[in-house]
């Protein structure tokens with residue numbers, strides 16, 4: 022039995038696919054998303070009642086959701102992969118950055134995608150205001166991230182880490198890339214390095230075939 026990854030094109034499952042490619046672990050991909058009832062949504066709900074992707078089921082049946090946690094676990098299981106740097110300072114930075122993105126950026130994208138979850142039954146104008154403010158907040162969060170997590174040349178150091186993968190995927194949404202390219206042009210080049218890395222290029226091309 023191999024690993025099973027629940028995911029969808031253009032979603033956060035791209036991060037776990039990239040990591041699984043880096044650690045060279047084969048996996049079965051199941052197309053599932055809460056916004057696509059024709060996908061394997063019921064199956065996803067059985068393993069993750071929140072119906073969020075990525076969700077990864079290990080060979081022994083252990084279910085993992087939460088992108089940062091999955092990436093950390095893969096890094097721990099595959100110490101030579103560089104997902105988590107070996108040196109304590111580099112590892113601490115990567116762990117801090119992973120939780121920063123999950124707690125701040127990814128969570129804010131959830132509000133942008135589903136404003137009705139924080140403001141039930143919003144009028145069109147109310148929903149628009151929630152989305153606009155959340156989007157501006159997201160861009161501020163990325164600015165603070167860029168200022169505190171230098172790329173040298175990768176966020177994890179000499180080689181791409183779990184943090185590089187998650188930052189590159191989560192910055193794909195809600196105008197974050199154009200914002201960062203304008204606000205932090207030199208720093209934002211790290212995304213191209215990650216997307217063009219041999220271990221990841223096929224994953225990014227499949228998930229975002231035409232996007233710059």
Ligand SMILES: N[C@@H](CCC(=O)N[C@@H](CS)C(=O)NCC(=O)O)C(=O)O
Nearest residue numbers: 032033055072073074087088123127
């Ligand atoms: N906290 C989760 C968030 C995952 C998440 O929001 N995934 C999105 C797709 S990129 C999703 O499945 N959203 C559907 C929903 O919330 O109903 C993580 O860090 O992995």
